[in-house]
Amino acid sequence: MGTADINPFWYGPAGGTLVDRxxxxxxxxxxxxxxxxxxxxxxxxxxxxxxxxxxxxxxxxxxxxxxxxxxxxxxxxxxxxxxxxxxxxxxxxxxxxxxxxxxxxxxxxxxxxxxxxxxxxxxxxxxxxxxxxxxxxxxxxxxxxxxxxxxxxxxxxxxxxxxxxxxxxxxxxxxxxxxxxxxxxxxxxxxxxxxxxxxxxxxxxxxxxxxxxxxxxxxxxxIGAIPRGDFRPFVRRGLESAGCVVEDAAVERVFDLAEDVPYNVQWMSGTIWDTVRLVHLQTLTATTVNAVLDRILDQAHASYMLTWVNLTNAQRRTLKAIATAFGEDFRLTEVAGAHALAPSTMQRTLAALEDRSLIRRAASGTGVRWSLGDPFFAHWLARVQVQA
Ligand SMILES: Nc1ncnc2c1ncn2[C@@H]1O[C@H](COP(=O)(O)OP(=O)(O)O)[C@@H](O)[C@H]1O
Ligand SMILES: [Mg+2]
Incomplete structure (x- = not known):
């Protein structure tokens, strides 16, 4: 099996090979x-x-x-x-x-x-x-x-x-x-x-x-998402280069948790690669990928917390509404009502969060869908709020 000594994944300003651009x-x-x-x-x-x-x-x-x-x-x-x-x-x-x-x-x-x-x-x-x-x-x-x-x-x-x-x-x-x-x-x-x-x-x-x-x-x-069909082989080859067998479900889990955001796909893959090396992992499964997400959320805890505490109350409620309604059309009046916000307040809050890239929009056939700019932030929120 072809193993590499250098982590093939990169996230940050220094560039690596670009997939599909x-x-x-x-x-x-x-x-x-x-x-x-x-x-x-x-x-x-x-x-x-x-x-x-x-x-x-x-x-x-x-x-x-x-x-x-x-x-x-x-x-x-x-x-x-x-x-x-x-x-x-x-x-x-x-x-x-x-x-x-x-x-x-x-x-x-x-x-x-x-x-x-x-x-x-x-x-x-x-x-x-x-x-x-x-x-x-x-x-x-x-x-x-x-x-x-x-x-x-x-x-x-x-x-x-x-x-x-x-x-x-x-x-x-x-x-x-x-x-x-x-x-x-x-x-x-x-x-x-x-x-x-x-x-x-x-x-x-x-x-x-x-x-x-x-x-x-x-x-x-x-610039939109990189099609999974093109990104998948890059991720699979990179993970295999750490020296383990990679299950299909593990690769899909990476893309699902990262919501296909290129930065998060690379961040997660790079962390998995290091983990595989560290613990001499033989087979990468979806369960291992979940465990790596926990590690990432631990490392990013301080920065997510800082972002969170600097939000207004309305921004927190709106962000959480989006994090928990992932993949659904956003019905403003309904969501605002469920979170005890006036629709006009929520509208303004959405704009402010979008300006700060904390949320991003995706048009759907029927309306607008929102997701967090950093999908791991949504996972972090779910985790800390369960523990609270
Ligand atoms: N074409 C690509 N192929 C693989 N990874 C990519 C690609 N484009 C971006 N990435 C990943 O996403 C990260 C963020 O990319 P960047 O160019 O800084 O985004 P932006 O400037 O739009 O915020 C990169 O560091 C890299 O990890
Ligand atoms: Mg940039």
Whole structure:
């Protein structure tokens, strides 16, 4: 039996092999290498960032200057704009000595200063902003993106900008942010853009009709679940590589407990793999998979508890209603009544939970279905509340 020494499963920012995302990767590659505009939308944990990484690396290998940033990790749009400006300067400046000069030339309206940290080998760009620019940081970002278009045009080098969790820019940037981004990006001919986001509905609505800021602005692509038929062989082979016999029911249990969410499938599989090695397990059964879930819930206990205690009372009740009604259509009035909430309160609470990716929606033939963003959170809730 083929055994491996390294756990083949991965969950987290560092990428591994992607199952079944060729069409999405191709769409990213196309937008980035042909100055296109693509919106990549999907619930958290379904694989957007992974697709961006693979697509971005692929075009970078072909010589495209790729600037990939996550808007969510930056505390402000100004910080994001600074990071992008520094990345662009580092890619285009012939040497570190020329970085300041290049930044001043291409990002003049935000009066940049470049500094280089020799030990970290990192370029930092600081802006000297007017009060108007401070008030409207999207204009700072717009200036940087325009500068990148000029850089690309001047150097004759195809360039790509990838903005992950793009909704942050729109929500932080206020009222006119979406219009301002569109106005600056639309005429660009040398830079390809991919905007990715987890707030699917929010971003979709921005291009819903001709009155919306992103109407016919770019292509729209949704990331859904990986079909089980494609994911199953990957999981089975990986589990077998730990050196045990894998029963069919065990593999199905992994997908059922993880509700087919790619992150959770990998998390669970990776933990099973370690367990098989640790206890020299001979045969993996569905019962062993259940035991591994308990181990995961123990490890994640503190973080789930922290999430739970930071919810409002109405949010807790709504979350629990969803966790216990998994797979059923959500009849708002009925559920609200059963949990002693006014339907309008529950409606607002659903929106707030969705904004925080604590819940995700799935359309069903007959209505809307909700599930927890992290299916293990539902298992945790069921467990601690039984013990309480
Ligand atoms: N195509 C895929 N094949 C296998 N695992 C995947 C795939 N896409 C995502 N995953 C798993 O899901 C995790 C979360 O993916 P990520 O790209 O960070 O999602 P998102 O950015 O949409 O939140 C990854 O770390 C990986 O474990
Ligand atoms: Mg992501």
């Amino acid at each position: 060729d069409a999405e990767i191709a769409a990213v590659v196309d937008a980035l290498s042909n100055a296109g505009k693509l919106f990549l939308l999907g619930d958290r944990r379904f694989g957007k960032t992974s697709i961006l990484a693979v697509g971005g690396d692929e075009v970078a290998e072909r010589g495209v200057a790729v600037l990939r940033y996550d808007a969510e990790v930056c505390e402000t749009i100004e910080v994001l704009a600074g990071a992008i400006a520094a990345g662009a300067t580092q890619l285009f400046a012939a040497s570190v000595d020329r970085a300041g000069e290049l930044a001043r030339r291409f990002f003049a309206p935000v009066r940049p200063t470049a500094s280089y940290d020799l030990s970290e080998q990192r370029l930092t760009i600081d802006f000297d902003l007017t009060s108007e620019q401070r008030r409207r940081p999207v204009l700072v970002l717009a200036t940087v993106l325009d500068g990148i278009e000029q850089l690309a045009a001047t150097h004759g080098r195809p360039t790509a900008v990838v903005l992950d969790e793009f909704q942050e820019v729109i929500t932080e940037g206020g009222d006119r942010a979406a219009h301002q981004i569109r106005a600056v990006v639309e005429p660009h001919r040398y830079v390809g853009y991919v905007f990715a986001g987890s707030r699917v509905r929010f971003l979709t609505e921005l291009s819903a009709d001709p009155s919306c800021p992103f109407w016919k602005f770019g292509k729209l692509r949704y």
